[in-house]
Amino acid sequence: MTNVLPDHAHLWRSPLLPDAELLTAQYYAQEFAPHWHDGYSIPVIQSGAQRYRYRGTLCLAGVGSIAAINPCEIHTGERATEHGWAYRAFYPSVEWMQQLASSMAGRTVDVPWLTDGAIHDAELASQLAQAHQLLEAGSDPLLAESALTRAFALLLSRHTRNRLPVQATHADTLRVERMKDRLVADLSLPLALSELAAAVDLSPFYAARLFSRTVGLAPHAWRNQMRLNRAQAALRQGQSVTDVAALLGFADQSHFTRHFKRAFGIAPGRWRL
Template sequence: MTAAHFRDAARYWRSPLVPDADMVTAEYYDHEFTPHWHDAYTVPVIEAGAECFDYRGAHHIAEAGSVPVINPGEVHTGARAVDAGWRYRVFYLPVPFVENVAWEMAGRPAASPWFPDDIIRDADLARRLVIAHRLLEGGADPLAAETALVDAVTTLIGRHALERVDIEPLAADAHRVATMKSRLADDLLEPLTLAELAQTVGLSTFHAARLFTRETGLAPHAWRNQMRIVRALPALRAGASVTAVAAASGFTDQSHFTRHFKRAFGVPPGRWR
């Protein structure tokens, strides 16, 4: 952001974790969107400033922290609502993807989710969406990114779809949890997606993440990072460099390792050693 206002700058990008979806990281000042529609669910999070738009016969103003969802096929516009313009992150999620998430939640075919005309103001949902968007954009940890995406989209559907989705009950299953732990721990250097982990135990991504998190107290990627730290301790005690230990343990880089290590032990790995 300049001293006066945002720039007109946008980057469209994709992730292999969400086939056929487009994502946008953008800021706008002069640009105005003419009436148009998308064949996907448009799920933006306003990060700063404010956007105004016409949608389904009403004029709306979406401020920072809001989630102005646009349903597929619905005509809308877009322009700045404040002098500075606005900055946002947007998911364009294919209809089949969102339908499949709803079906996974219910455990059976469900109606296509439809979201209210009014802007969604849910700070917790906005936070989850931003986390997922940033992780997908960074591309470093597919397990963390896919888990965050499933969490964000199921939160959106569960809280704000006009037709309630009743979540299928999930029984305790120690065998499946143990199998997932084994897969997570077998090769800490292996890039692993939530879909691959879920396939190991014959569950949907939603229910695999839900079962694992409920039974262990940690999401799959968080549990795996904790296992990486535990296995890194002998090498640190033996005097190996933090950089070498981070690489051998499956962390993206030294700062990634240090961040997670400090969260667990309260000090950086070098000082702990």
């Protein structure tokens, strides 16, 4: 038999998603016995397909679909193709999901209930997979937490049993300016979205939404642009590309070069000449 996915699983945790686990896995032989999770199970199928029994129905989740399971609901899981299946999964807590839903609504709401059966939403699956990859990489907490918040907000806005209202965003120039100050306070240090939001007494969801709608860029994108603008000045002064990348908090020289060229159309080494 060829092209069979060998059973392998990598479980880890991230401080950006508290009281939760994340899993990157692929299975062929694995057959999950009936079980439940205290929190949610949000797996995004990356290859193959999974068959699972959930709430009295035999469900099928193929590539690009989400086999979402609500808390404390018994379910199974097994391959639905001759090669197996691979997925990236989040296991967020009930408290985290309810907190996000409440911050979206602008008031305390009940624990959200996700729609039954596999979710077929290509945009959502892509956003969830990207957030999962960023959390696993662990290199930019502001970008990763922003992607996480955006993806789960999209899930809750589109795929809950009762439509979740989203509060209006009101102009707040003072808070936006305070966020800008926090973003540039030390560009060499990592900063999480939750830290930025706490500095202005807002939820991560609302802080990111307010900043993006006011400024025209997400907080992580605005911060990166500030880094790049300051990099131009440092390069003009003759500092090396390596030193500038480290000074301004880029993960490495290649990461800096990629962002610089994308913004200005030229590599930082050539800008320095």
